[in-house]
Structures are given as structure tokens and as C-alpha cells.
Amino acid sequence: MPELPEVETIRKELVKQIIGKYISDIHILLDRSFVNHTQYDISELIGNITQIDRYGKYLVMQVNQSFQILIHLRMTGKLIYCPFQQQNSFKTNHIRLIFNFQTGDCLLFDDVRTFGKVEIFSSDLDIKSYKNIGIDALDEDFNFNKLKAICMNKKTQIKVLLLNQNLIAGIGNIYAQEILFDAKVSPLIQVNQLTDKELKRIVVSTKKILSLAVKYNGTSISDFRRVDDKTGEFQDFLQVYGKITCPVCKSDILKIRQGGRSTNYCPKCQI
Ligand SMILES: [Zn+2]
Incomplete structure (x- = not known):
């Protein structure tokens, strides 16, 4: 998608x-x-x-x-x-x-x-x-304070929250996994338990990963094509999505289900 x-x-x-x-x-x-x-x-x-x-x-x-x-x-x-x-x-x-x-x-x-x-x-x-569309993930107003406010008093797991388009708009299953890997945050953490440092890292990684993916014209895993029918190139930069081994520590990547969607993460790098 x-x-x-x-x-x-x-x-x-x-x-x-x-x-x-x-x-x-x-x-x-x-x-x-x-x-x-x-x-x-x-x-x-x-x-x-x-x-x-x-x-x-x-x-x-x-x-x-x-x-x-x-x-x-x-x-x-x-x-x-x-x-x-x-x-x-x-x-x-x-x-x-x-x-x-x-x-x-x-x-x-x-x-x-x-x-x-x-x-x-x-x-x-x-x-x-x-359409009740949440704040765009690349909007400059999406910052630490905004994410903290969104997460306040919620027990949702961070991976599931990142996919909720009514809260933060634009992130889907591929980029949520890449963002959390980059931020070194476990996808399983309940958002009301995230520390300020973790929240800050999630915002920084969101901007970094999405901006880089825009620069490389998106990810073509299966269907995505540009308007001239060419593919994107960001699939070459993926770290955890569809991967078996962590590129950082060489541990096995774990594959779990969350909210009906699959999640890949490194249990050593993302704690
Ligand atoms: Zn790792």
C-alpha cells in the first residue's frame, strides 16, 4: 500500500x-x-x-x-x-x-x-x-511535544499507534517498522510508557526515514509505481522490513503480529 x-x-x-x-x-x-x-x-x-x-x-x-x-x-x-x-x-x-x-x-x-x-x-x-486525518508525519508541527500529547494516557503499542491515520497521517506498515528500528524502540512498548528520549528519537527517525524515502521516490516492493510507471528505489535502504538478520548486530529479526499486521524488529537493538 x-x-x-x-x-x-x-x-x-x-x-x-x-x-x-x-x-x-x-x-x-x-x-x-x-x-x-x-x-x-x-x-x-x-x-x-x-x-x-x-x-x-x-x-x-x-x-x-x-x-x-x-x-x-x-x-x-x-x-x-x-x-x-x-x-x-x-x-x-x-x-x-x-x-x-x-x-x-x-x-x-x-x-x-x-x-x-x-x-x-x-x-x-x-x-x-x-476525513478525520491526523497530523501529517512530515508536518513541521509534528514534533516531540505533539507526539507526547498524542501518546498521553494511551496504552496502545507504539507500532499500532504509528499506523493510526486519525492520529498521525502517512505512516504505513513498512515505514513504521523502519522508523522504530532507526529509533531503537521496541514496537511492543505501550505509548504511555515511552520516555521523553524515546519519543524524541521516534520523531527524529520519522522525519529522517520518510524524507529519505521521498528523496528515493518511495519503496516498490510489489505494486507501487510512479506516474511514469517506473519503480521507487527506497527498497534498497530497508533495514528490517522483509529482513531475516539485523544489519547492525546480526541477530535474527523477529516477526510478530500486531493489530492484524506483521512487524519485523530486532530484539537486541530495539528494547
Ligand atoms: Zn540488532
């Missing part, structure tokens, strides 16, 4: 390709991928893309200050930019939506497992509040 670095990689590439472009038509191939389209007359959903933002794992395209398109890629969703309506020659059978631009190029929403969603909202709606 694309996490903050993958979605940010897509956002940056979309900014280069489609800002200022005029959406002349939206072609719907699978109704349920476009959640609330029946509330709108599709012929009215046209206009210039003026801005593309990211809130955690969500992308939001502003169109003409009149409406905004929310895109959540979930498991296997991809956005693929096609320079000149090459969608017929594109090697995929999983295109769910096509945003056609006046210039003859288009943006495909491709999604094998169809968990991804596109939704339209009026421009004046505050999507972050509406």
Missing part, C-alpha cells in the same frame, strides 16, 4: 505533468472506484487543475476553486500519466477512470484490487477534518 513517501512521489510528478491542465472529460469504467459521482453531472466536472496537495496518504487535486478531487490509492491504486491518449496501448486491464485533458493527454486511475477510491467534494470543504 502506498504510504506517505510513495504518495508524495506521485504528487510531485503530477505537479510537473498536469498542473494548469484542463480536464475536459472524466471517463468512468468502474462505478465503485468513483464513490460519489452520481451526485454530480459528469459534464460539469471540468476545469483547470490549479493545485495538488497531499494529506497523509490522500491526494487532493483542486479544480478551478470550484471542486476538489480526492484520491486514495489504498492497496493497488496507481495514477499513470499518458502523454497522448495512449490508454488503448497501455498494458493494463485494470483502468477504472480516465481524466482526459484538453491537450490530448490523460491521467489513468488503474487499480487491480479496486479498493482505491476517487471522490469529489466542493472546494470549500475541509477534507482533513471531514
